Structures are given as structure tokens and as C-alpha cells.
Amino acid sequence: MNALDFHKSLIVVDALQASAWDRELLQELVDGGVTAVNVTLVYWEDARATLDRIGEWHRLFERHGDLVMPARSAEDIEAAKKAGKVAIVFGLQNCSPIEDDLALVQVFNELGVKIMQLTYNNQSLIGAGCYEKVDAGISRFGREVIKEMNRVGMLIDLSHSAEFTSLQAIEISERPVAITHANPLSFHHGIRNKSDTLLKVLAQSGGMLGFSTYPFHIGGSDTPLEKFCAMIADTVEMLGIEHVGIGSDMCRKHSREYLDWMRSGRWSKELDSGEAKSAGGGWPDYPAWFRTPADFPNITQGLLAKGFSEDEVARIMGRNWLEFFRASFAPA
Amino acid sequence: MNALDFHKSLIVVDALQASAWDRELLQELVDGGVTAVNVTLVYWEDARATLDRIGEWHRLFERHGDLVMPARSAEDIEAAKKAGKVAIVFGLQNCSPIEDDLALVQVFNELGVKIMQLTYNNQSLIGAGCYEKVDAGISRFGREVIKEMNRVGMLIDLSHSAEFTSLQAIEISERPVAITHANPLSFHHGIRNKSDTLLKVLAQSGGMLGFSTYPFHIGGSDTPLEKFCAMIADTVEMLGIEHVGIGSDMCRKHSREYLDWMRSGRWSKELDSGEAKSAGGGWPDYPAWFRTPADFPNITQGLLAKGFSEDEVARIMGRNWLEFFRASFAPA
Numbered sequence: 058m059n060a061l062d063f064h065k066s067l068i069v070v071d072a073l074q075a076s077a078w079d080r081e082l083l084q085e086l087v088d089g090g091v092t093a094v095n096v097t098l099v100y101w102e103d104a105r106a107t108l109d110r111i112g113e114w115h116r117l118f119e120r121h122g123d124l125v126m127p128a129r130s131a132e133d134i135e136a137a138k139k140a141g142k143v144a145i146v147f148g149l150q151n152c153s154p155i156e157d158d159l160a161l162v163q164v165f166n167e168l169g170v171k172i173m174q175l176t177y178n179n180q181s182l183i184g185a186g187c188y189e190k191v192d193a194g195i196s197r198f199g200r201e202v203i204k205e206m207n208r209v210g211m212l213i214d215l216s217h218s219a220e221f222t223s224l225q226a227i228e229i230s231e232r233p234v235a236i237t238h239a240n241p242l243s244f245h246h247g248i249r250n251k252s253d254t255l256l257k258v259l260a261q262s263g264g265m266l267g268f269s270t271y272p273f274h275i276g277g278s279d280t281p282l283e284k285f286c287a288m289i290a291d292t293v294e295m296l297g298i299e300h301v302g303i304g305s306d307m308c309r310k311h312s313r314e315y316l317d318w319m320r321s322g323r324w325s326k327e328l329d330s331g332e333a334k335s336a337g338g339g340w341p342d343y344p345a346w347f348r349t350p351a352d353f354p355n356i357t358q359g360l361l362a363k364g365f366s367e368d369e370v371a372r373i374m375g376r377n378w379l380e381f382f383r384a385s386f387a388p389a
Numbered sequence: 390m391n392a393l394d395f396h397k398s399l400i401v402v403d404a405l406q407a408s409a410w411d412r413e414l415l416q417e418l419v420d421g422g423v424t425a426v427n428v429t430l431v432y433w434e435d436a437r438a439t440l441d442r443i444g445e446w447h448r449l450f451e452r453h454g455d456l457v458m459p460a461r462s463a464e465d466i467e468a469a470k471k472a473g474k475v476a477i478v479f480g481l482q483n484c485s486p487i488e489d490d491l492a493l494v495q496v497f498n499e500l501g502v503k504i505m506q507l508t509y510n511n512q513s514l515i516g517a518g519c520y521e522k523v524d525a526g527i528s529r530f531g532r533e534v535i536k537e538m539n540r541v542g543m544l545i546d547l548s549h550s551a552e553f554t555s556l557q558a559i560e561i562s563e564r565p566v567a568i569t570h571a572n573p574l575s576f577h578h579g580i581r582n583k584s585d586t587l588l589k590v591l592a593q594s595g596g597m598l599g600f601s602t603y604p605f606h607i608g609g610s611d612t613p614l615e616k617f618c619a620m621i622a623d624t625v626e627m628l629g630i631e632h633v634g635i636g637s638d639m640c641r642k643h644s645r646e647y648l649d650w651m652r653s654g655r656w657s658k659e660l661d662s663g664e665a666k667s668a669g670g671g672w673p674d675y676p677a678w679f680r681t682p683a684d685f686p687n688i689t690q691g692l693l694a695k696g697f698s699e700d701e702v703a704r705i706m707g708r709n710w711l712e713f714f715r716a717s718f719a720p721a
Contacts, residue, residue, distance in 0.1 A: 101489055103435075153489065157433055158655040180528035182512060182656075193525035196512035198656040323490040324514075324530040 070375035072267035072304035073238035089353035101322035131383030148172035184222035233263035238304030267304020402707035404599035404636035405570035421685035433654035463715030480504035516554035565595035570636030599636020
């Protein structure tokens, strides 16, 4: 079996993409042999606006049902693989949709939202984001939300949370949690990347890390595939093969206006592009080996070239996420 | 002039009341010789729900325009005094109405909201409430909000904020701030009362403290008027006569359901009545000398009996707040 056929045989899971979806982008997922994607619904939106985002996906499912289907469980993802379609898992990059209402955790879970970040860069009602200078950890409301997410089977995602908030969330949560899209700080020193301490605690508690291809998480667009795969090898050595997967953070076709919303919401008069300041606030180019999700076979090939066994590659490319989702998305 | 006539001659300002307003309650304000009240619109409400609360006041003004009138400035308060009516200043006990939208500061300012607390007991998007175990101070959004409140002339109220959040807010704000309703911790050790350190920093920066009559802030309903007035005398000695006033925290006629909302919002499945647990979660009795705002003359009498001069009593009972509002409610 050549590398491409091997790739096509795999369950491929991308634990984070955030694009302005249309048929062309959905086709890229199919072309890249992607089995399931956690798609970002919102960054700063409240409950009502989140319903709009969900409604938009309902229309996409209706129009492009030959390419994609909604997924709320590992079984749905397996069914998508069999049907030759891409399974779409709804995720939130902020807790803004639940506002200050604990009851909205179950409401959004019933609407198919299976993954929620506790914070997005800033202080939320739950905890501190990674751009805050001081981090008080999980709030009183946050403890209730974590308990409720554990109960209904909504996965906690700490990708944009600050360090102490993340450590405390792991401690409070009775179920393993995820960092769906980030890399080790020890690989590249970026604001969104994570300390070895945090990653070890995450893995020891049964959690998962998804490796990001976003240029500011890998040290720039010129970073070669070999270096990305070497980072994966180093992290596997540190955390164990069971605790890693891919979370590409691929973001396509958004307008500049939407990127500004993503970065600054409506909380500041001045645009704050964070790490993207150096790219003039625009979206940086992805590396040549991963320009779209259709390039997913390149990563499989890179991992094989790095010396991972086929079983290890299958785990990294999606089987780990599949089994983790199986455990995480079921009610307690 | 006897004490009652003296009282009736004063500008009397109550920097915080939170009642389920009807004609009887508005009449109590008139009977008590009250010139102006900061009335609480919301505890946990979002922008839309806050518009409902403002609409309810518009109807009250229409129906009971013989008793009350809206006020957005010291001049409005003086006009109310001349007209023999009570001036109503809108206030928020939480920043929930502005959601995560900096633009809503000016929007609510234009609707007559002249006072806003940065937090209500819990972590908000701006800072930590006094019931949080850890206090990281003012968030990135919070810095923007403080700047914007300073610009439009909306007074910052720290009554329900945690200590470090309060100290940092005072440092960041370019205009003096208030604690509209609380007492010194050194008088009574309650969760909502404030340290001497904080109160001294507040006064040194030109801010104001409003003394509360809420039983959990004064050590119980049996606390005699003499003790309340002695606390005022001690605090005046510590902070200076210019920095104190009354913020009774009077709360009348709310249903048990509303009290539960006030305490626990929708952020927890379990009711959390905080300090009111010992009162079975209900509202404790106010002291015999201040059962309703109609009892305001008793406080004037108590202060005179304590030995304050008429000028000092006039300051404490309202003139300090009037001049503070004059400076605080004007745009920068």
C-alpha cells in the first residue's frame, strides 16, 4: 500500500478548523481524506448569535449532504467514514454562548455542541485567557460549568486558556480534557503554546493535545514538515503516543472584517491582533506542506518518513481523537 | 429649627436602594425627605433585559410623575429638590448589561445609567467579585471599560468587588470612584465590607463611601442607631468628612423568587444565598430605626446626637454625594 492509499484508509480527525465554509472548502476535506473535523462556531457570540451559526450549518448539511454530515459521537464519525462523508463536530472557542446561564450547557449539548473552550484569549466568566496578565484560575461559575460539561458529555478545551486556569480546570474536571490546537512551548515560544508542565499534567490525567499548523504556533510559514514531525516525535516521547493528535487550526476564506472580529470582538476600540500584529493583522500563510486540508496526506507521509509505525501514524492522524471523543461525548 | 425641619431642609441622597418599586415605596422616599436615590436596575441581566428594567421606570415616571423624576446630573437633583420630588438615578449592580461590548457603555449612559458596578459577587468580564476565592484584578476588557466610563461620565462602583480588583480599578481610573453601599471591615467583619487599606486608598484618590444599613453589613438588626453613628464618626476620622455619605442598601417588597435571582442568578443549580444563608435565604429585618426610607430623619437625628455639626450632617446626608455626582456624571 502506498502512502496515499494508507492515508485514505485511516480515520483522520482534525480537532480544530475555523473556516468560512462553502462547497469548495468541504470538498477540500473530502480530498484530504478527512473523516471528522471540530468546526468552530463562535469566538465572542452570545447564545442567540450562536443559534445563527448552528442554523448556517443546518443549511450546509442540507445543501452539501453528499459531502458532510453532523456528528455527535464516535459512532457518527465511524458512520461518516463508511459513507465516504466528512463528520462535522460543533465546537465553541469561547464560553460566551452560555452567557451566565448554567442551563445553556445542556441546551447547546442537545444542539450538537460537543466541545467548548472555557476562555478565548481574554478573561471569561469561567477563567483567564492566555492573553491576560494575571490568572486567577476557575471562577465560582466556572466550577459549576465544568461539573455540568462533565455530566452532559461536552468536552472541555483549554487551547486559549491561561496556564493556572488550565491546570485548575484539569484538577476540577472529573473527566479528561483536551487542548485541541496548540504546540509545546519548548518547541516554539508563542503566546498560545503550552508549557511542558501543563502538557504532562494534561496527559497524566488522560487528556489529549492536538498539534497546530498555524504559523505562529510552529515558528513561521517556512517551518519544514520534517521539523513539525520532529516536534510530534519529541512530544510523543514526553507524553506517550496515546495523548496526541492533530488540530490544524486551519482557517480559510474569512474576510478581513471577520478576522478582526475573531481577534478583537467588540471589547476594545483599538484592533488587537495579538501575535498576528507582525502579519499586519491579516492571516499568515500556512506552510507549503499544508496549504489546505487537502494536504493532509503530506502529514501522514511526514510521520512515516520520521519513522513512526503505521499503527502510531493511525493513532496520531485520528484514532486517538476518535477513541477520546467516544469516551468524552457520552453522558457521565 | 427642630431636627425634622432641619432634615427636610437638607439635600438627602441615598447612594443605593434596590426595591420592587410601586407608589407606596415612592411615597416613602418623599416622606423620608429623600432628594435623590441611586436605584438598582439589574444584578445579572444582559443588555436586552436591562432595557426592560429601564422601560419599567419610564412607566413609573409617567404614572407617578408627581413624586419622582429621572436624574442624570447634580442639576437634575437640585431641580428635583426645588420641585419637591425625588430624583431617580439609574445604577447597575453588575456589568452584565454591557455584555462584552465596549460600545454599550455609552449606550447605557445615554439611557441615563450613571453608576455601574464592575462586578457583582462573582467574577465578571471586568474583574473579581467579593465572593471569589482568587482575585486577578482588572481584565483586558476591564481596562477598556474603565477608560470608557471615565470618558462618558459613568461612575465606577466597587461595592461588590474583591479587594485587589478594587485597588486596581482605583489605580487605573483617571476619575475618583465610589463604594456606594458598604461599611468598614474594622466595624463589622462581613464579606461585603471593606478593609481600612482599601477605604484609605479610595478616599485619598477623591472617592466616596456610602454607609449601608443592611443588617449583614452592620452586625445584625439589633445594632442600635448610636453604634451606626459611632461607626460613621470613626470612619470620618479615618477618611475625612468629604468622603462619606449614605448608601442604605434598602431592599423592599421583592418576592422570594426575585431574592433568589439576586443571590444566585442562573449560574448555579444550588441556591447560594451567601451571607443571607443564616436568614434562611430570605431578607433580614432592617434595624428598628431604619425600617423604610421614611425613617431617614432618624439618621439625621442620630448624627446630630453623636455630635456632628449641622454642616457635617448636611455633608453626610447628601451634600457630599451631590457634589461627587456633579463631578462624576459630567463627560471628561
